[in-house]
Amino acid sequence: MSLTLALLLAGQAATAPAAQTTPVPPDAAAVDAQVPDAEAGRAGPAIADAGGDIVVTARRRNETIQRVPIAMSVIGGTALAETGANTVGRLTQLQPSLQFYSTNPRNSAANIRGLGAPFGLTNDGIEQGVGIYVDQVYNSRIAAATFDFTDVDRVEILRGPQGTLYGKNTTAGAINVTSRAPSFSPEARGEITLGNLDYVQAKASVSGPLVDDKVAIRLSASVTSRKGTIYNVTSREYVNSQDNLSLRSRILWRAAPNLDLTLSGDYNYQNPDCCAQIYARVGPTQRPANRQYAALAAAFGYAPPSTDAFDRITDLDTKLRAKQELGGLSLLGEWDLGAGTLTSVTAWRFWNWNPSNDRDFTGLPITSVSANPSQQRQYSQELRFANNGTNRIDYVGGLFLFHQTIDTQGLQVQGSAASRWLLNPGASVPAGAAGCSTPTTNACNPAVLNGLRSENEIGFKNTSVAAFGKLTWHVTDRFSVQPGVRVNYDKKDGSYVSTVTTGTGSTNLNADQRGVLAPQSYKPSFDDWNLSGDLTLAYDLSDDLHAYATYARSFKSGGINLSGLPLDAANNPILSASTVKPETVNHYELGLKSQFLDRRATVNLAAFWTEIGDYQATVTNNQIGVLRGYLANAEKVRVKGIEIDAAFRPVSQLNLYANAAYTDAKYARFVDAPCPPELSGGSASPANCDISGQILPGTSKWAFSYGGEYNIPATVFGTTGQLYAGVDGSYRSKFSSNPSRSISTDIDGYALTNFRLGFRKEGSWNLFGWLRNAFDTDYFELLATQSGSTGLVVGQPGDPRTYGLTLSKTF
Template identity: 65%
Template sequence: MSLPLIPLLLSASTPAAHEPDVPAPVAQAPQRQDGDIVVTARRREERIQEVPVALSVLSGATLAEAGAFNVSRIQQSQPALQFYSSNPRNTAINIRGLGAPFGLTNDGIEQGVGFYVDGVYIGRVGASTFDFVDVERVEVLRGPQGTLYGKNTTAGAINITTRKPSFTPEVRFEASTGNYDFLQIKGSASAPIADDKLAVRLSTSVSKRKGTIYDTRSDSNLHRLDNYGVRGQLLWRAAPNLDLALSGDFNLQNPLCCVQYYVRIGATQRPLDRQYAALAAAFGYTPPSTDPFDRRTDLDADINSRQEIGGASLVANWDLGPATITSVSAWRYWDWQPANDRDFVGLPITTVSQNPSQQKQVTQELRIASNGRNRLEYTAGVFVFHQTIDTQGSQVQGPAASRWLLNPTSAAANTPATLNDLTSKNTIGFDNTSFAVFGKLNWEVLPKLRFQPGLRLNYDKKTGSYRAVVINGAGSTTLTADQRGVLAPQNYSARFSDWNVSGDATLSYDFARDVHGYATYARSFKSGGINLSGLPLDANNNPILGAASVKPEKVNHFELGLKTQFLDRRATLNLAGFWTEVKDYQATVTNGQLGVIRGYLANADKVRVRGVEVDSNFQPTDRFKLYVNGAYTDAKYVRFRDAPCPPELSGGTTGTTPSAPGTPGGVSPANCDISGQMLPGISEWALGFGGEVNAPVQEGQVYLGYDGSWRSRFSSNPSPSAYTWIDGFALSNFRLGYRKGKVNAFAWVRNAFDKRYFELLSVQSGNTGLVVGQPGDPRTWGFTISGSF
């Protein structure tokens, strides 16, 4: 009996991995064996139920049926995965609430979730936002993975494997159309070039969709899709035991994205005449709608999120018999060309705010892994990483800035020329070098009992510079106090370097053929970093240089897991409980200063994340299957006593006796103790559930599938605020289709009940009280047909 294809999320026990296209002698794709799946999440072939790691796998076919054509779409059904993006650069991928700071991105630190494509490490989360092209499977590993993956993977890893060239000619296609003028076409072709020695594979993808948000000023639809991708691969079997795979890819995205706009107003501690209602009234301004789900805005600045992502890699696998040596050499780049309306309203306050960035990376990994099932197995490797980032930021204030940003009783506030055309040109440079040696053993101490220790030695060196030159409307660098209070010149350099040793140890025991338990302890590190988005200012509007660097995160992780199958493997129930403590947690924080709109980095003393995860599925007959996956995550600041205050406690005068939250003209604390409060972006409860029924019709089958997800409320601000809680929401997706042979045709509807929900909420810089948000997609529907021959 083979396992069923779960409609959207395949739990850790039952990933419906795609059948291998190529009988490759070295780097084989996962296969079914005795009713289960073989995966390579730990750099070797293993039966997934015996892997002592909390692990989920999604096949390419499953991704297609779910419409999950990028990482963002996966999180709807993966309870432990969080994905947040106000635009591609400001993207965070977290697992169990950990990984990257929630909020605006800072290039000076690392991500905590390793992102890999065909073994190549992607150094920036923003460069992971491409559309999937010819993907065979996606593996999501939860918990620290540094002793196997060799780079900052303190929260987990996402490992994407694309389809390899085939020595049997084949063509695959997939075409979708839907409302909002949605059109997506994917295709791939593979064929041998020289008998059984050389094969080629070409893949491409095009995604287009009209935007879901209407801009009244430009009469255009925003948040559109306009994505292109192409990938080419050559597989050379240089010898019976040596494979070489050369691949290259190019992705172009040109959406009118991303916009946040009016959601609500909250009282801060600024004087009333400096809060949103009074400021808007002074200009006679009203937003196009105060109902954010009217999906209307009125931008007065250009907006876009154009990016190019590409690279090349060479992967070699040399089978020596007892072991296989693998080499992964890669070069990648990311060219980011944005435009934003950073003041979030249709007034010329900030007319330009953007940080175009060019990032390049070179990686080299050399790894050896033992072959076969032995009492002592091993994996060891060396990893080298070098990255450079060049950013050319700019911010320009408009004619409404003086009245909006300065004290309205001052003469300067009533003189538009005070801030009009005040311009900051930022030059940011970053150089990042990392070196790691890592290894892991798998020792069968006694029959059914295995001990699996791992170790990693890591070195990181980061150097960076930030230079902001500010000129006023007359072209002079001589600024008034009012001008410096809005855009202050800054010029500083920072560096960080450190060695660290991390490790883990796992005990696993096979209680029965289909009952496996494990216990893991891991001590891991996420590299320290430097602030590259400007620093907070002192009372004289000078940067506080002591905030230029942040300490490494130090992680202690404990996990217990049980993986079970029963009823002749028609039912699976996997459980995992974990407790993770992070010292010197790296947080992105913002303050009330107008000149620090992009936020900066700080260390919270201690964070604790604990929880329980359940992955289950059941197929009582070949005509029916269902799954339920859930996560309870309790994530809190244990100690963060000097955090920036939420907006309702900010904007007033500083004093020893703070006023009640939201007191106009009140007294604000210099900082806030948020110890015991929830981390941002994490729902305490999250579920993914669904199933499929089918019936035979004319040598094929008609099927009805459902995929649902639910998550409880979460905070959308690093310091929890009464104004930025996002209510819990549930989403439902349906599909009705017909399969016959290699052809699959189905109609689908996503967010079927048109649930109104937010992906994130933010507050306007300067504590005016304006809360803006980015709504999730409305109901969409369409039709997809796919096949191969």
């Protein structure tokens, strides 16, 4: 807190110049006076509400979005509520360049333009490529993105490398969430939503002065609950439910005419019965026929309750839990020094994770326990100075310090079916369901793996220090040159200790047991300096037509493997795989931002080409029983594409928007990648495969979002307001759901459509009914393969059709 306290003491002694006015806080919403509705983008994620400008703080100063030479979108708080985009994951239906995947809060990833985090289970030892910022505080845990937005003013989505303006270097983009600021005018907001699946969501906030015009407070809360979408016949419960609680407070103290201090605190709790992945299909592998899924299931007389995932039935025999607590404190200091504003952001955050998973994805006792409870603490300090502008020069410069610790206690226990499911019966045992009628091999003896237990103690320390700056030289009134630079130092230290015992408590393991759960102990470390930068040339072709060209050289810090290492032929960990190299990013972008038809139409274009050397990929561990992958470097990845963001208001009562993204994301060179499931599991299966030229997982080549809203003046029960109807649609084409593309794990393209119909009185209340996934489209969010190359493919079905009613009131 020392830097912020120094700001406080200095500000108390400072006297503002006579002509100086109270500075506008950078996180306060500001919209051009031509826009009557301060909630920009009501009809959806409009880049600008046609007819006016949106003022954003993407470059740490107030600017209109059309003049910021960055590909970005802004979604206002009202649009978030009316479109049902209450989480980062839901934003993907509005912003086609954004992807979000989550099998549970810990195993989540946000990608922009196909880049950000490796596809697969989370590995704590690497950075996120997409930064999540809430009120200028960097959130290192992607789990923060799984909570409901609470009292949000707007969300900014920035595409492309960021780091010369922001605290943490991010190579793919940033998501900036800005909460509503405390108000000196008393106000209150309330919102209640009821829907099918026993859906209930309540939100409330209150704000007003505590001490005249010196201190103001804002308190907010959000509660969400919903029955699960999948029925578990074993537990007789619905799973994949929702159970969220979010509390937030902000206190603004105007300590001096030129100094504002904002203390923020938040607490978030989540405890749903989640997260089930269920039978989707079976695909061929190279395992012998008697070791593939059909024969193994027959050997136990087992069949899933349904082979159609969209029957939404499962029989998982392990209790599911996705319990987490997340929160923290931050102190934001903004001191106007006349020549510029000095900003200090001090933050402490925590995350506690307590899960329970069924990682064999069946009702059989193969893996009876798989959980990685984790506790994270992070501390960050950012100090930034932005000048108030001259005729020719604008600049921002800053320092950033970040420290993170993570402690994880992993546990995996094998069940009575594990031996037959995971081990090779051998040539002496006949093929088929009767192959284990007598226990002649370890595979036919349940006691070999039953109770086999791995207890993992995992520690991680991550320290990052950076200096960054961005300068804008207005060469002429229309042409500017904008160089930026960042110097970064990263240090990561880890510890991984896995203790494995048999069902009888012995540490004396045979080869088959070590092949499934291997004792490991290693201490990886990584540290490195890097220099990155960018250069943007921007030209105003007219007052409403702006062009820019950007080159960025960026880095994502190297990492360490903290999920166990692959084994050599003697079942010993391969220590050379304990670290991964930094990513090197070369990014090129051309953009054009335009408004026309008296600014009733806005069309923004961006074309980009990104090359990444030593791309950090999650690869599959080919050991038979290992559930988690590990990290490796792909030599080169190339992503190119074109994006169009458009908003149109042909008449005052009609808003339309359409966004499109073409993204061609490929492994340019990856010669030692893991092989897809159909080539894995056999004695002659290749140790690795050349997947150069294949598409990156999780990225659709084509993605669209579109929608609009039409309103008419109306009087209902004596109240004059607007009757309105809206639609929001999205589409994404086929994408791969496996790190190495597989014929079994491609997800077909799908389209989703949402409708709403309501009545509102501006600035007072809003009542609307909504219908989401209106045509009850069946689609998978993710597909994954069962460990051990059995051929079982499991999926996470997307939400079915949902409907409900929302009432909100502003006082």
